[in-house]
Amino acid sequence: MKLLDMMRERAAKEDSYFQAALMREDVTRLEKMCAIAKACETMAQFEKDGLFVGWTQGDLRTGELKEPLAPLMAAIYAYQHGDQSAAADDAILAAWASFNPQRMKILVHCL
16 A cells, blocks of 8 residues: 555654654554454444544544544555555545545544
8 A cells, every 4th residue: 555655664764753753653543444344344334443543642532533433444454455546545535635635634623
């Protein structure tokens, strides 16, 4: 998956300790989501089982991310269930680009 490759590469080169640590944590979250998506037989099951992977501290505010996270989850589910085309990779990147800023706003409010 292009997103994971890019994040691993950037984390390895990142000068900021905080940014590198957050990227490594995000890689772990995304890998966990991928494993859950692969194990789920239906998208509905993945929406239930894959939401809480630590997007916020203790997942206490992750429910607030359900709507912006939905496109990323759908793209990851499709990718894990066979659509590993360039278009699927691009859909994951686009969904991440939309989701991540919204998540960061919530993370900042958790500090």
